[in-house]
Amino acid sequence: MKDIRPAILIFIIFTVICGGIYPAVVTGVAYALFPKQAAGSFITDKGGKEIGSNLIGQPFADAKYFWPRPSATSDFGFNAMASGGSNAGPTNPAYLQTVGDRVKALRDTGVTGRVPADLVQASASGLDPHVTPESALLQVPRVAKARGVSEKTIIKAVAEATQGRQLGFFGAPRVNVLELNVKLDALK
Numbered sequence: 348m349k350d351i352r353p354a355i356l357i358f359i360i361f362t363v364i365c366g367g368i369y370p371a372v373v374t375g376v377a378y379a380l381f382p383k384q385a386a387g388s389f390i391t392d393k394g395g396k397e398i399g400s401n402l403i404g405q406p407f408a409d410a411k412y413f414w415p416r417p418s419a420t421s422d423f424g425f426n427a428m429a430s431g432g433s434n435a436g437p438t439n440p441a442y443l444q445t446v447g448d449r450v451k452a453l454r455d456t457g458v459t460g461r462v463p464a465d466l467v468q469a470s471a472s473g474l475d476p477h478v479t480p481e482s483a484l485l486q487v488p489r490v491a492k493a494r495g496v497s498e499k500t501i502i503k504a505v506a507e508a509t510q511g512r513q514l515g516f517f518g519a520p521r522v523n524v525l526e527l528n529v530k531l532d533a534l535k
Contacts (some may be wrong), residue, residue: 355430358410364396368510371519387400387402387440388400388401388402389401390526390529392529392532395501398525399525399530400476401476401523401525401526402474403474403475403476404416404474404475404476404477404524405476405524405525407524407528408416409493410456410490410491410492410493410494411494411531412425412490412524412528412531413478413483413486413490413522413524413527413528413531414466414486414524415428415437415463415477415478415525416423416468416469416475416477416478416523417449417466417467417468417469418473419468419469419470419473420473420474421486422535446467448470449466449467450467453466455466456489457488457489458485458486458489460485462485463479463481463482463485464476465479465482466478466482466485472507475509475520476523476524476525477521477522477523477524478521478522478524479519479520479521479522480505480509480520480521480522482522483505483509483522483524483527484496484502484505487501487502488506494531496534500534501531504527504530504531504534506526508522508523508527508530509521510522510523515535
């Protein structure tokens with residue numbers, strides 16, 4: 348009993364500190380310094396309704412929308428509860444078939460030339476909300492035709508939605524697909 352009492356007391360103290368106080372302090376600081384990000388970085392439509400987070404990709408199938416990277420999270424796509432890649436390697440026959448099917452689907456929409464990898468390969472998390480500017484520009488003719496607007500208007504929207512490298516040197520330029528599609532819906 349002499350050895351169990353301190354162990355139980357330490358267990359309770361660390362549970363309160365690590366399971367209650369620390370998370371509350373970190374959450375409070377996050378909400379104080381970065382309120383939008385701490386709340387989930389939600390994007391709202393013109394009416395103020397939350398339509399998604401700019402951190403998690405969403406599926407778009409309609410021709411009038413830019414399409415995101417494919418998702419490997421589930422059959423339904425972009426399931427944030429199942430974040431993760433497919434774990435299929437570049438020589439896996441099923442993976443090669445999937446990528447080939449995605450390239451064919453893009454070709455069927457009129458895409459010609461080189462297809463960027465991010466339009467046919469899922470990201471490691473399976474939830475990436477961004478595509479490269481090249482991938483967005485490749486989709487401009489389809490989106491412009493479906494919306495009945497000039498390609499110049501869509502190209503301008505892509506340019507405005509293109510985000511540069513983080514801190515000027517991390518990563519690559521990118522386009523958040525949800526933000527771009529919301530911007531296009533607001534153009535009406």
